[in-house]
Amino acid sequence: MRFMCHLSLLNMKRRGTRTILTVLGVAIGVISVVALLALGFGVKKEMLKDFGDASSVKRITVTGSQNYKEKNKLLTERNIEKFKSIDYVANVYPEYVVDVTLETGKYSGWISLVGIPKEELSKLTLTEDSTPVKALNGNQRKPEIIMGNSMGYLFYNWKTNQSYKEGEGRPFRELVHTKMKAQIGYDDNLITDKLSIEGFLAGDEDQFTAYSQCAYCDLDVLKKYLRRNSINGYIMNQPTDAQGKPISDFVYTNAVVVVDELDNVEFVVKRLQDMGFQTENEKEYLDSAKRSVNVIQLLLGGIGTIALVVALIGIGNTMTTSVYDRVNEIGVLKVIGCDLDELVGMFLVESGILGFIGGVLGVIVSFAIKGVLNSIAVMAFHFKAGTQLAIIPWWLVIGAVMMSTVLGVLAGYFPARWASKLNPLEAVRK
Numbered sequence: 001m002r003f004m005c006h007l008s009l010l011n012m013k014r015r016g017t018r019t020i021l022t023v024l025g026v027a028i029g030v031i032s033v034v035a036l037l038a039l040g041f042g043v044k045k046e047m048l049k050d051f052g053d054a055s056s057v058k059r060i061t062v063t064g065s066q067n068y069k070e071k072n073k074l075l076t077e078r079n080i081e082k083f084k085s086i087d088y089v090a091n092v093y094p095e096y097v098v099d100v101t102l103e104t105g106k107y108s109g110w111i112s113l114v115g116i117p118k119e120e121l122s123k124l125t126l127t128e129d130s131t132p133v134k135a136l137n138g139n140q141r142k143p144e145i146i147m148g149n150s151m152g153y154l155f156y157n158w159k160t161n162q163s164y165k166e167g168e169g170r171p172f173r174e175l176v177h178t179k180m181k182a183q184i185g186y187d188d189n190l191i192t193d194k195l196s197i198e199g200f201l202a203g204d205e206d207q208f209t210a211y212s213q214c215a216y217c218d219l220d221v222l223k224k225y226l227r228r229n230s231i232n233g234y235i236m237n238q239p240t241d242a243q244g245k246p247i248s249d250f251v252y253t254n255a256v257v258v259v260d261e262l263d264n265v266e267f268v269v270k271r272l273q274d275m276g277f278q279t280e281n282e283k284e285y286l287d288s289a290k291r292s293v294n295v296i297q298l299l300l301g302g303i304g305t306i307a308l309v310v311a312l313i314g315i316g317n318t319m320t321t322s323v324y325d326r327v328n329e330i331g332v333l334k335v336i337g338c339d340l341d342e343l344v345g346m347f348l349v350e351s352g353i354l355g356f357i358g359g360v361l362g363v364i365v366s367f368a369i370k371g372v373l374n375s376i377a378v379m380a381f382h383f384k385a386g387t388q389l390a391i392i393p394w395w396l397v398i399g400a401v402m403m404s405t406v407l408g409v410l411a412g413y414f415p416a417r418w419a420s421k422l423n424p425l426e427a428v429r430k
Contacts, residue, residue, distance in 0.1 A: 019354065025310070026358025026404055027365065033305060034366040034400050038390040039373060040297035045391065056211075058090075058262055061280045062255040062272055066239045073276045074239070076249040083257050086271050088264035093117050094252035096219060098226070098236060102155070102195070103181040107164050109155035113143065113184070113215045115222035116256075121146070124216065129176050130199030143217035143225055144196050149173070149203035150212035165205065173200040189236045191229050223250065313411070344417065348409050355408015359401040366392060366400075 062083070065073035072079065075094065083092045096115040101108060124146060152172030155164040164172050175197055184191040201211055226235050233246045241247050257272065259265050269279050370390040377389035 022354050023358045023361065026355055026408065027362040029310065030359050030362025030400050030404050031366050031369065032303065033301065033403075034363060034392060034396060035369045035373075035390070036300035036303060037297065037396060038366065038370055038392045040293075040300045041391040041393065042374075042389040044293040044297065046387070046389065057282045058259045058265060059281070060257040060259065060265065060269060060272065062257055063253070063278045063280070064251075064255075064276075066251070069242070070276075074249070075252040075255050075277075078249070080252070080255045082275070083255060083272070086257075086268055088260050088268055089257055090260040091256075091258040093120050093256055094219065095254040095256060096222060096237075097253040098184055098222070099186070100195075100215070101183040104155070104175060104178065106157045106159070107155040107167070108158070109151070111151070111154060111215050113145065113217060113222070115143070115217055115219035117219050121216060121218055124211070125202045126199045127173055127176070127202050129173075140218075140221055141225070142193065142195060143222045144198040146199040146201065146216045147173070147197060148212040148214050148216075149201040149207060150205055151200075151215065152205055154213060171205065173205075176200055185236045189231070189234075191236075347412050347415060351412025351415075352405055352409040355411070356401065356405040358408070359404030362404065363397050363400055 062075070064075040064079070067073075077094075080092060080094055083089060093116065098113050098115075100111050100113045102111060126146065130146070152165040153163050155172065156162065157164075157167050160167060176199060177197065179194045179196050182191075182193050182195045184193065203212065230236070234240075235246065235250075237253065238246060239251055257268060259268050265281060269281060272279050370392055373390040374388055377387055
């Protein structure tokens with residue numbers, strides 16, 4: 001067998017130009033598969049990272065009716081308490097949302113101020129210069145605001161149409177411990193005041209999550225503040241009864257239902273919908289995005305595979321031509337008693353070596369292309385430095401080399417079988 005391997009290497013060396021062209025063909029096929037799949041993996045990671053982490057996907061936002069006639073669908077304390085009895089629910093808490101216009105210098109922004117319970121407010125991870133103790137002591141008469149980490153994108157100088165980040169060139173979080181002019185609500189319910197910014201959520205300004213573009217405050221403080229500023233008992237955003245009078249129960253804007261495990265989200269969503277409530281959850285968008293990205297990956301992989309198949313046809317053509325060129329040599333080997341399996345093995349080793357070398361070369365070049373793609377992504381699309389738009393996992397490297405080797409052997413199988421069936425006497429005469 002060692003002698004056959006030596007003959008294979010000698011034959012590839014003797015037909016150097018043909019061997020090089022065949023190896024290049026395989027390498028191009030492997031580059032097509034690896035580079036396109038790497039691009040698919042990177043794009044998938046960049047697209048899906050905007051959906052936040054697993055904890056945000058396990059959060060279900062529940063909305064109810066604002067019609068007093070549908071009492072069982074109003075998000076009152078009593079109805080929200082029922083959510084806790086649903087299987088797999090780990091936590092439930094209400095939210096109350098009011099629209100606020102904040103103004104600081106020449107910048108203003110329309111934001112949603114979300115009142116959440118004190119215990120949920122304390123779970124938020126804040127920047128080091130925030131003062132959560134002041135915002136959580138429960139003694140303040142006005143809502144003290146904790147801003148999302150990406151709020152700088154919501155404040156604009158409407159004369160220049162620039163966001164705070166673009167116009168000032170510094171982090172929005174530097175406005176911590178400042179007071180901003182605030183207009184809460186609209187029209188007859190409008191409240192004009194000054195509200196204090198006591199903290200910012202930790203995280204990069206470009207890191208978007210379920211929390212990053214909202215402002216938060218203590219729910220109890222917000223409710224008391226709105227009651228004090230109500231007109232004739234009419235609290236902002238609260239429904240009224242059939243006579244147009246304020247109802248006794250406080251109705252929340254949303255309820256947040258946290259599920260214990262990601263796999264149980266769909267079950268809880270179905271139960272909430274069966275109870276007559278509307279739900280919104282990132283898992284729905286995440287699943288849809290995954291399906292879209294998987295289609296893209298399949299398309300890219302398919303295009304690359306076509307190139308690889310063309311290259312393998314080249315190996316088959318090379319091996320078939322090699323058999324024709326070596327008919328006399330094959331006849332001599334058969335006459336001197338060469339075993340048929342060894343003869344087949346010689347051609348399979350030769351085609352396998354061509355596939356292996358082409359695979360290794362293709363992977364090496366793919367890593368170079370990966371670096372170029374990532375550099376282009378940063379420069380052309382203004383991604384952050386270090387963004388990996390193309391990712392080559394280790395299993396793809398091993399799989400690409402193994403695939404090219406195995407497919408190379410398969411491409412050489414039929415020429416090898418044809419060589420083994422040649423009549424030795426007729427082959428020697430040629």
